[in-house]
């Protein structure tokens with residue numbers, strides 16, 4: 001059976017679509033709201049804001065996260081800031097400009113209507129956060145401060161020192177805590193969703209494992225919201241927190257939800273390079289550093305072994321400023337990352353293995369003084385020094401690109417509902433707004449837009465029209481799902497092989513980074529596609545998951561997530577192989593201009609690639625949603 | 641370098657725990673402390689022994705999940721540094737390193753080095769918020785906030801909720817944690833309407849959870865990875881006193 005995808009984009013002029021749609025959405029009578037149960041999986045920016053807002057509206061909410069507190073979701077780690085089209089700086093920003101920058105930044109692979117709505121509600125987000133007591137940076141006059149971020153020529157990024165994600169999440173968490181206190185949200189920490197339950201084709205509940213007691217439980221609801229974040233950890237080394245996983249979205253995919261654009265992954269240009277095999281994660285250095293830091297490598301490959309201070313100004317190549325004079329060090333992430341890779345491939349890289357470029361604050365310190373530089377970046381400099389033992393005040397940072405964010409995710413329509421009725425997907429977990437490349441400071445914006453301002457309306461439309469019977473969680477669909485989950489856990493514990501779950505994760509991650517990372521080509525992708533099933537086979541034959549299922553068991557948790565990555569990685573490579581073009585973060589080496597820039601193929605690839613599960617990732621079926629540009633004309637992206 | 645680890649192992653909350661010694665070889669100074677433990681866990685699993693459970697997630701010093709007492713100090717020897725940001729170059733070959741969970745009655749051990757910090761959640765739910773629903777907000781710049789007040793609020797708001805303050809305190813007091821939240825809102829106009837109600841409710845829950853009183857040892861400030869100052873406790877005490885004497889409105 002082939003599905004056709006209905007994006008449900010409202011008709012009419014772009015500027016009026018969202019207002020019109022909100023008006024046309026069916027409302028749930030206030031007295032009836034409390035009769036509806038909604039499950040929200042994930043309490044990052046997207047999930048916490050959604051759970052709190054839905055509860056405020058009167059729905060009964062049940063929320064889940066795998067950490068020991070909702071406040072510890074991975075959103076907490078975002079450093080740089082959040083965009084909003086407030087135009088407080090009077091520098092010519094507007095909703096339209098934010099919309100335009102996002103469409104262009106995404107390399108014309110996102111939906112116009114979604115992106116326009118995102119830009120519209122961006123302004124409400126800042127208002128909401130300030131009202132919650134989020135201590136954004138301010139000017140001496142008491143008004144909010146802004147900074148600029150890659151891919152934009154206006155200053156529209158709001159920030160709270162280098163901890164913007166933390167402060168925004170604590171804001172959403174405070175709203176959530178209030179609702180938990182009021183009894184409108186039931187919060188389940190240290191619970192991992194292991195399956196989605198469908199009844200009559202609608203998403204009606206989930207199966208979870210209590211990570212402390214090991215209990216497997218089924219939960220029924222009238223709608224399910226997944227806000228489970230991105231899958232960047234499929235690469236093993238990434239800037240994501242250790243627990244980030246694909247399990248919730250992959251399990252939903254296996255139950256019928258389409259996975260869109262899995263190959264769109266973002267490689268962030270400014271991360272601390274690897275120091276050895278022991279490495280468990282890569283640390284991001286906020287993109288905001290590129291506001292004042294200048295990126296360079298030695299002009300001459302033979303200088304790469306010298307100390308940076310011993311390389312004369314004339315012998316340095318400030319390659320971003322040279323190649324992209326109008327955006328300079330502030331080009332978008334995909335462009336900056338690829339340029340760094342090119343320099344290193346040409347033998348100009350610095351540090352161990354030649355895998356690094358300099359990010360130099362020497363000029364900034366001269367121009368602004370140590371104190372101002374410290375005020376802007378002090379905590380990042382300290383973090384850098386803790387890891388590398390070098391002080392960026394004295395010597396340039398060494399940076400290298402690393403996996404950071406995933407634009408791909410479960411396919412959703414304009415209402416943020418997947419093709420599975422009742423299953424809504426928000427935040428990084430969906431594919432919706434960033435096309436093939438996300439602009440800096442736009443993930444926080446999207447997560448909160450979805451959770452505070454979009455989903456609360458669109459869920460109502462579904463609930464008011466779906467007419468499904470009430471369930472208790474004891475129906476056969478639930479008991480079958482619980483039994484299947486228990487069986488799978490039993491299977492993992494029974495493998496009894498020799499290798500640890502992490503060793504498989506590492507093996508898969510290195511393969512993906514090599515073949516499906518910053519640069520991809522058909523031959524490499526085919527090799528990865530041939531190899532992944534054999535790693536998977538070895539996992540199920542030779543992994544060793546110690547301990548039991550009835551207690552806190554870190555090895556078991558890890559093994560379950562790795563098993564899902566081992567399936568998902570294959571779909572990612574398949575998608576990358578199928579997309580015979582380069583766009584945004586997806587760089588197919590066969591498709592580049594003479595100058596090494598990405599070459600899109602708009603005639604054949606102006607679509608969302610949504611994959612349907614068939615029982616084996618190798619035979620997943622591709623369903624295309626054509627992207628129609630009515631407002632912006634796709635052109636070759638230029639930052640020169 | 642070669643090291644000896646003395647690690648607290650405990651099957652669950654009911655079981656008795658004990659230290660177990662592990663010899664570690666070839667530890668690189670560039671490893672983080674948790675990467676060193678990852679290495680230990682790989683070795684243990686290869687020998688068919690269950691890995692040591694410890695809490696962690698971001699490994700960037702911001703989520704507040706990691707929580708080890710290292711050689712008697714919550715988060716270890718490095719100033720303003722969480723366990724996950726501590727690097728092995730701070731140790732030397734031959735060191736014996738003791739690793740324990742947070743020790744405080746309200747934080748029960750779940751397994752090995754993992755504890756239950758649910759008490760912090762319950763304190764938050766009593767008042768760690770401004771009661772403003774989604775969509776009720778005026779324009780963000782409608783109210784100017786002096787930079788100094790915003791900065792003081794931010795200094796307090798940096799708390800990562802890890803619980804090191806409790807683990808360091810002889811009285812197992814969580815006053816630094818509660819004070820940080822109270823102080824953040826007390827410095828902002830948005831926090832004023834519920835200011836006194838908030839402090840009463842949060843302190844009441846703090847006490848009900850079994851955390852002790854603050855008797856000014858200031859150990860909490862010394863170990864706080866975000867360097868939250870005991871100033872916030874002073875501010876909280878003043879607000880609390882006023883709330884008790886004058887009432888909440």
Ligand SMILES: Cc1cc2nc3c(=O)[nH]c(=O)nc-3n(C[C@H](O)[C@H](O)[C@H](O)COP(=O)(O)OP(=O)(O)OC[C@H]3O[C@@H](n4cnc5c(N)ncnc54)[C@H](O)[C@@H]3O)c2cc1C
Pocket residue numbers: 041042043044045046047064065066067070073074075076077078079080081082164165191192193194227228229230239240241244245247248284404405426427428429440441442443444445447
């Ligand atoms: C280091 C770093 C810095 C960043 N800086 C910025 C920035 O400056 N600006 C910006 O805009 N963006 C930034 N980003 C991106 C941004 O932080 C994320 O995209 C965004 O926060 C994701 O939010 P989310 O709510 O979708 O998911 P998350 O915050 O990842 O939350 C996921 C939630 O789902 C739960 N969960 C996951 N799986 C399961 C499961 N199976 N069962 C139960 N619960 C589950 C988790 O417990 C968690 O609560 C940064 C990202 C990183 C890695």
Ligand code: FES
Pocket residue numbers: 695696697698699700701702703704705706722723724725
């Ligand atoms: S693991 Fe997040 S603070 Fe240490």
